[in-house]
Amino acid sequence: VTFVPVIMRRLNRKKALKVVTELDAFPKVPESYQVKTSQGGTVSLLTFTLIAVLVVSEFMYYRSVVYKYKYEVDADIESELMFNIDVVVAMKCSYIGADLLDLSGTTHMSSADKGFQTEDTFFEMTEAQRQWLQYVI
Numbered sequence: 120v121t122f123v124p125v126i127m128r129r130l131n132r133k134k135a136l137k138v139v140t141e142l143d144a145f146p147k148v149p150e151s152y153q154v155k156t157s158q159g160g161t162v163s164l165l166t167f168t169l170i171a172v173l174v175v176s177e178f179m180y181y182r183s184v185v186y187k188y189k190y191e192v193d194a195d196i197e198s199e200l201m202f203n204i205d206v207v208v209a210m211k212c213s214y215i216g217a218d219l220l221d222l223s224g225t226t227h228m229s230s231a232d233k234g235f236q237t238e239d240t241f242f243e244m245t246e247a248q249r250q251w252l253q254y255v256i
Contacts, residue, residue: 211255
């Protein structure tokens with residue numbers, strides 16, 4: 120293992136720092152080309168102010184929540200709404216019922232109608248669960 124003295128490390132840092140400081144992708148404009156005027160300063164201040172206002176307003180717009188509600192009257196009185204609900208219930212299908220009412224209280228469908236459909240569901244059960252299900256059914 121080689122031991123580099125502290126002085127050598129400092130020299131290497133200085134060389135690296137010098138290379139970085141001399142690297143200039145966008146060289147400075149010579150002083151002879153620069154003219155500082157009060158109009159230029161005013162334009163700069165106005166530009167910075169405008170940029171700050173735009174940044175703040177865009178952030179406020181980003182943080183705001185806008186709700187857009189759109190309501191339409193359904194003119195078709197005779198149409199029916201397709202209504203699907205997936206529910207898993209641990210009981211016989213013949214014991215399950217549902218009634219569909221509108222706001223006026225009119226019944227549009229009950230479990231006695233043909234529109235109410237059920238599908239049997241089967242699960243993997245332990246032996247004790249199978250015995251209990253056979254007892255219930």
